Structure formats: structure tokens, C-alpha cells
Amino acid sequence: MDAHLILEACEIIGALTPLAGDCGALCGAACCQPDEDGQGGMFLFPGERALLAGESWCRIAPSAGPGDVLTCLAPCPREKRPLACRIFPLTPVWTGENWTVRMDARARAMCPLCPSGVKGVQKEFALAVRRALRRIAQDPEGEAFLHAWQKLEEQYRNFSL
Ligand code: SF4
Ligand code: SF4
Incomplete structure (x- = not known):
């Protein structure tokens, strides 16, 4: 998938965040902290690796999941955070x-x-994330990625029920 679609999706979300204020202040930016074993990471959308390769604050590695995984070695420059971070804590679902x-x-x-x-x-954040994901889904590779993402997320959903 062409990286310009990722940029378009990021632009749709723009500066919108889950809350009007900094929700990271509620939880100490819990979603940016590594797991107990120092692992964890965010899946990159197809084509997104090209936008982030060479950045010193992260490491990108292939995964058995829907896409490459980005692990943070240091706090990111906010304007460069991946799309997965911009949509969090929301996730795509096919109706x-x-x-x-x-x-x-x-x-x-x-x-x-x-x-x-x-x-x-x-509400504006949820609507923008939905629009951004629908834009990604217009690309066949993007749509396949969203289905793979949802399948994985459903495994966690069923596991934690
Ligand atoms: S989205 Fe991340 S920073 Fe915001 S409240 Fe949830 S865990 Fe905390
Ligand atoms: S890329 Fe930035 S926003 Fe995303 S988990 Fe890492 S530090 Fe947090």
C-alpha cells in the first residue's frame, strides 16, 4: 500500500485525541509503556515502515501478526507516531x-x-478514526490488513471474556 494513504489517514485524525485534554495524564501514558518483559509494540499498517525506517527512537521488526511491529526505544516525536497509536484505544471492526x-x-x-x-x-475523535480506517480500507492491501487486525483483536477479546 502506498505510504501516502497512511499520511492521509493521519491527516483525517489530525490533532484529535480520545479526550479533549491529555488522557496520558490519567494513566501515566500507560499505552506507551513496554510490557513487563520489555516487549510490546504497535503494528504498522502496510507501507508505513517506509515512513519510519531509520528513526532512532524505534525499532521495526517483522511479526507473525498482521504487519511489522514497531517497538519504542524512547518517546517518539509526537508528529511521527504511527497510525496504530493515533487510533488507540479504538480498533477497526467490520459490521x-x-x-x-x-x-x-x-x-x-x-x-x-x-x-x-x-x-x-x-465523538469527533471516534468519527475521525472511523473515516481514516475507511480510507485505508479503500486499498485492497489496507482492507486485508484491517481484517487480519480484527481477527487478532478478536482472539484477545474472546480470551479476556
Ligand atoms: S489512550 Fe493511552 S494515554 Fe490515553 S487513557 Fe488510554 S492508556 Fe492512557
Ligand atoms: S510511538 Fe509514541 S505514541 Fe506510540 S507507543 Fe511509542 S511513544 Fe507511545
């Missing part, structure tokens, strides 16, 4: 007719916004 968003089951362990569901984040 059978279109893509929409819901809370990511992987966020349950650390994100204080999860119990309130999508209604607990700014």
Missing part, C-alpha cells in the same frame, strides 16, 4: 457492511477509558 470502531480489547489491561466504551471518547 458486514462497513468499517466502524470499538474499544480495543488489548486496551482493557491498561486504558482507563475502556470501561466507558466508544461513548467515553470524544
